Structures are given as structure tokens and as C-alpha cells.
Amino acid sequence: MIPIHRKAILTGAIILAAGWTLAIGGYTLAGNSRMSVEKLRRYIVSVDIAALSADNRRAAVDQLAEKLNTLTPDERHRARIECPWTRWFPTLNAPAREKLIEATLPDDIENMLTAFDYLPDDLQRRALDESLRRLRADQSLIQTNRELAPVSDDLKKELLQTGLNDYFTTATAQEKATIAPLLEELHQMMETGAMFRGRERF
Amino acid sequence: MFLFQLRNELWKLFGKKRTYIGFLIFVLGQTLIVMLFRFAAGPGRQMTRLLELNGFSAQEYISTLTVATFMLFPIAYLLLPLFVSLVGGDFVAKEAEDGTLRMILARPVTRLRLLGVKWAAGAVFALFLSLALGVTGLTLAALGFHWGGLFVANPGEPFSVFGPTAGWHHYVAAHLMLSFKAVTIMSLAFMFSCFNVKPATATILALSFVFVNSILQNIPYFSDFTPWFLTYHLDLWRQMFTQPVPWWKIFQSLSLLAGFNLTFFVTGATAFFLRDIKT
DSSP: OOHHHHHHHHHHHHHHHHHHHHHHHHHOOOTOOOOOOOHHHHHHHHOOGHHHHHHHHHHHHHHHHHHHHTHHHHHHHHHHHHHHGGGGGGSSHHHHHHHHHHHOTTTTHHHHHHHHHHSOHHHHHHHHHHHHHHHHHHHHHHHOOOTSOOOOOHHHHHHHHHHHHHHHOOOOOOHHHHHHHHHHHHHHHHTTTHHHHHHGOO | OOOHHHHHHHHHHHHHHHHHHHHHHHHHHHHHHHHHHHOOOHHHHHHHHHHHHOOOOOHHSSHHHHHHHHHHIIIIOOOOOOOOHHHHHTTTTHHHHOOOHHHHHHOOOHHHHHHHHHHHHHHHHHHHHHHHHHHHHHHHHHSSSSSSSEEEEETOOOOOOOOOHHHHHHHHHHHHHHHHHHHHHHHHHHHHHHSSSSHHHHHHHHHHHHHHHHHHHTTTGGGGGGGGGHHHHHHHGGGSSSOOOHHHHHHHHHHHHHHHHHHHHHHHHHHHSSSSSOO
């Protein structure tokens, strides 16, 4: 016969053990549902885009955008710099490529492009330099996509002369793909307020 | 029978004047913030600059939702834990202090049932308080600002921007998630209240526990341990203002908060069961 006090403590301990087993199970399950760059890469490799019909390609692009948008900000940043979806490019026609690039750009990129064009020339130049510096640093740390040409100094000059918004609106799919990682860097700098706070550092 | 007892417990809870302190202080604090933001030039100018440098129209985003949301952050961090732990710490300890506990237990009700009813009443209060915070914030902000998009400068996260409809959905969802924080802190205070302590002691112990967690979480060198702190999971409501909402992180926090709530209740109930109330 277990004394009543000990029974109460034992019951409490059993309930807690069962409760925490469930809680940790839920925690692990939720953690496993998290999207990662590796899962995104696996998805891209698993889809044979050339073999799909037009409707299915569209669905695959939508699914890719959906997966990308569920990444954490850090992982999303990494994925956009790496652009693993460019391996689908050779089999896609120009409008489909454009759609893919647009689907994988940040949602509020238009706001960013407009805001950037309103910045003083000097700040624009320094912001571009800083973004390029960060982009190169990021690319040296991660598995860089070899299919993407780096942003050259000539291209940087052209971006400043034409205006980011105008350049992006008239660019070809390949040109958009080239500057997309740079836009992502710029976007992150503006989104986190780094440009606003660290003006004197540029 | 449980619902009948819960109704009586709620009747008792909302019959006390101190239950309304939280609601009153929220309204006073929010009124002060809205008036300062509306009539002092500096704060509005700072926000306009921040918005315009990021390419957003100040006209559209300095709105009811934006103002109600930036008021929410400090209040949810500091005042909400205070008022829920004040009520949670009262539930059992106050009855013991007033000497009404013996009389209640003389009736045909088990100790577990008594605690269950009291905890449920506390959870209802915490839910009400969280939702009231949202309603009063929105109402007061609406008096001084137009309806528009939502701009959130979430501490430690990138800015988030939503249209009016999406912003409203995120605002409501954040308050529903905030109620989990309120319920958990109430449970913590409730647990301390089940021990042989004064109501104020239970409240202070609960607040100290939360603040110590928060201090540890905010030490930069401890950033690797962040997910181990209760306060990290209590802040799940903030995730509702990020783009996109990291649901996996929210479900992780909800799972652990369920575990914490169970722990607080079971520990409190065991201590209460072991207590000698008759002599």
C-alpha cells in the first residue's frame, strides 16, 4: 500500500513525464516541418522540369516560390544568393524564366527599387558598393551558383546611370537573374535598416 | 457542474476591483502613447523618415494598425506579465490568507476540482486581458489615426509591411497568440500561489522567474541557449508580425508552452494536495 502523499507525488511525476513526452514530440515534429535550403535544393533536383507540361511547370514554379517563402530570413537570404533554381533555366523559355525570377524575388522588391531611385546619387553609389562587398563576402562563404555571372563594375555603372527600377523593368531574364542576388543584398540592407543606421559607414 | 462552478469563480473574480487594474492601466498607458505620438512632432517625424528611407509611404503606413502595434510591444513585455501574475498569485494564496479556503473545502468538492476551476477562471481572465489590450489599443489609435497598412519594426527582426486587411489578420492572430503568453504566466503565478505563501509573494516569485529568464535570454553571449528560455517561447506572438509567419516555430513554442502549463499546474496541485489546511 503506497502512502497517500507518495501516491500524489508519483501520479504528478507520471502525468508530467507523459505530458513532456507529448510536448517534446510536438516540438520535434514542428521542427522537422521546417523548410531549409537543402530541402529546397532536393526539390529542385527532384523535378524534371523539361518533362513537364506547361501547366505542371507553372505549378512547379509556384510550389518553388511557396517553399522559398517559408524559409527563415537567413535561409531565404542564402537561397536567393545561391539561386539553385537557375538549373531549371536551360529548359525554360524566356517568359517562364522571367516568371521564375519574379516568383523568387522578395515580395516588396518594387517598393525597394522605387525607394532606391529616390536616394541621393552619392548614397546610391555607396549602397551599391556595400551590397556588392557583402554579396562577395556571402558568396565566398556559401556554395556559389557557378551559372550566375558576377556583377561587374560596368554593370554597376549602368545600374547607377539607368536607375535600378528602369534597368530592372527593361532587363532580360538573364540580366535579371544576374542582378537578383545583388537586389537581395540591397533589399536586406534596406529592410533591416542597416542603410539607415550605418550611413556614415558607407 | 464544472461550468457552473467556473461561472461562480468568474463571478467572484470579476467582482473584485483589483481585477480591473490591468484593464485600466492599459487604457491609461495607451492613451498617453497615442497622445504623445499624435501631438508631439518628434516621434511622427522619426517614423516618417524610417518609412520613407525604406520606400514606404508614411501617409499609408502611419495608421491605426501601426500605432496600435507599436504600443503593444512594451505593454506586452512589461505590463501584461504584471497583471496576469497579480491575478494568478491571488487565486489560492488569497483564499488561504482570508481564511475562506477551509470553508470551501468543507463542501463536497475535491482539491483537484477546486484548482481546476480556479485555473480555468484564470485562463479566461488572461484571454480577456490579452484581447482587451488589442481592442483598447485599436480603439484609441483609431481616434487619432486613419485606417491603413501595418508597418512593424519588430525588435531583432527585419521590418514587416502588410496591407490593411492582411495587417488586421496579423494583428488579431498576434493577440490570440499573446493570450498563450498571458495564460502561461498566470499558471506560473498560480503554481506559486498553491504553496504556503502570501499572494504578493506568489506574484513576485512569478515575475522574478519571468524577468530572470528574460535577462538570461538577452545576454548576447548566451544566444546559443535562447530556445531553452521560457521567455523565448512566450514571445511567440511576435512571430505573427514576421513575413512569412514561421508556423513551425510557433508550433514548437506552443508545444513547449503546453508542457510548461502542465508542469505549473501539476506542481501546484501536488503541493496543494500535500498541504495541511485543516490544522
